[in-house]
Amino acid sequence: MLFPTFVFGAFFVIVFVVNWLTRPHPALWKPLMLTASIVFYGWWSWRFVFLLLATIVINWVVGHFAAAALRESSPAAAALRASEQGATNSDHRRRWWIRAGVAANLGILGVFKYWDFFAVEMSNLLDSLGISGALPVLEYTLPVGISFYTFQAMSYIIDIGRGRVREMAPLDFAVYLSFFPQLVAGPIVRAAEMAPQLAARPDPRYVPAAEAFGLILNGLFKKVVISSFLASEIVDGVFADPSAHSGLEVVLAVYAYAVQIYADFSGYTDIAIGVALLLGFRFPQNFDNPYRAVSLQDFWRRWHMTLSRWLRDYLYVPLGGNRRGRANTYRNLMIVMLLGGLWHGSTWNFVIWGGIHGVVLAVERLLREHRERTGMSPLLPSGIGETVRWLVTFHVVCLAWVFFRSESLSAAMEMLGAVANFGNYAGTATPLVIAVTFGALAFQFMPSDWFEQLRDGFASLGWVSQGAVVGLSLVAIDVLGPTGVAPFIYFQF
Incomplete structure (x- = not known):
């Protein structure tokens, strides 16, 4: 758990030092924060x-x-x-x-x-x-x-x-x-x-500490326990050699990677937002249960929300958005998603990942406009229709993740071809891997206010009890997390 522990420890050292040194001298806060940030970045x-x-x-x-x-x-x-x-x-x-x-x-x-x-x-x-x-x-x-x-x-x-x-x-x-x-x-x-x-920097002595520690612990659990477990138990092995695994294991590995990258990236975001809160700053939300989306447009309103809004406001809208006819709208969607894919990395795999999203977004818009223009009624009852839309959306996202995760285009095609393997069962689809993967997906459908209820319950505890909860949580995360946790995935972007 060395790398996330270093990041987490560095965060807390900076928060403590900056708040402690600048409390009697508020004017020192910005120079000290700039210095600490430069030292933190220079560590790499x-x-x-x-x-x-x-x-x-x-x-x-x-x-x-x-x-x-x-x-x-x-x-x-x-x-x-x-x-x-x-x-x-x-x-x-x-x-x-x-x-x-x-x-x-x-x-x-x-x-x-x-x-x-x-x-x-x-x-x-x-x-x-x-x-x-x-x-x-x-x-x-x-x-x-x-x-x-x-x-x-x-x-x-x-x-x-x-x-x-x-x-x-x-x-x-x-x-x-x-x-x-x-x-x-x-x-x-x-x-x-x-x-x-x-x-107007707020006094760091009066910050929402309960919310901050809740976010930090949640982020650590998602990264150190969920993401790292799935990476080591199934994702890395199957993507490295898909032909040595059965089609069932390949499909499960794709589902597991969907969970892994979400837990990894949203875990870091939770930690970053929580640490900023300890300094009195509130960052925008970046994830909102993206795997409960019922369309790809809905997915991008929930996944990496700050990037989605950036691409919308500084690329899609300046290109003309949806104001210059349907053909230009579809073109703009494709340009935005292709460049969004290229933003993640300089390989054709990322371009294809963005292209898949762009094509499906355009198809969704075409179908929606056709229904609105013709007044066509839904083919399925609302409940069944929403389930079907969720299934289609989730599997489109998972298909695109194959290209995002694979080292090359040929590796991605090999991964997709291995879905048809009916033998070569390697034993990676264990009950625990299945439970963690589908349990994490099911957790996306929890009521939206569950975190607020936990936070309020934690905040109502005395400071001794809060400290005990934080300490026990850190010990549990350390025990449950595997040895040698990898760096956060989005550090490479």
Whole structure:
């Protein structure tokens, strides 16, 4: 359990040190938090600290000049000028700064995350055409969390250009972009959500500690116990060699991976939100029982919600959304989901994963519009129809997960082909694996207020009892968790 224990321990050390040192000196909070966040990030590689710092500087400068241009182009400022040309020029400057900032962020992301993929594919294409020469492969180590903090940076400068957020002070922006709980794996927190909390930081002595510890313990249990157990007991082995397993085990491994990636990613998110709460900050929700979705659109309203909203507001809507006819709407859906797949990784598997989601989203929209246009009644009674829609949605999601998890396209196809294996039973479909997999899926359908009831019950306990509950929970998680728990899956994105 070394890696999650380090992350969890580092979180608590930072929370304790920052709150303890800054209680008598509140002005030290932001410099100390920035320093702690940089040290936390630099633990993986100090080389990439300079990349993070460069991203902070570039985006603050872009935001500063874009905000200045926006102020000049405001109606009040324009009224003070005799010529309207001044306002026009300032509008051009604002748009130029925003475009330059977005290009810089995409350039950083492209070099460190996508250049090698592009270089290899272009070299293969040139070879197939009989053209000699190859693009250089840089073989950079992917900086941890680059996709998350780059998207946060872009949202900041775009929202400044739209007039939806005020320019942040340099130190505030540096803390916002490097804030350690969500720096390496989200959620994607926008400046409009974080800036007001930075400006009026609550007293850390009066934070919702019961809710925070409940989230942290829940996240640790999902990652250390559920996710790691399924990975070691069935998922890793079956995906590594699907032909050595029966079709039943392959299908179960796909279901188990659906649970694993949810428990892993939502587990980290719970920990990040809980730690932020201990510092007095509230992050947006990132998951809402996604496997109870009855359509793929519903799934994306529940899965990685901060990324879904980011793609909607900064890509889908600017492309035209659903305002320019059905053909353009379907095109926009495909573009968004293909780029969403590419955001996760620079391989064709992720592109196919996004493509599956894009195609099914378009088909769902086509069928919905056809029913609305023709007034066609549902073919099945409401209860049965909803169950069928859930089954179809869940299996589409699982099909896409095969490409997401597999190391290559050929490995994904081998995994799908192994579903038809009627022999080679390897004994991985144990009763405990089946119980954990389907129990976790069934847990998605628990009443939505169950966590609030547990939290309120925990909060009603005295501090001694609360400490005992937390201590016993940590011991239980440590005992139930396997040895050598892997890093969080989304650290690679």
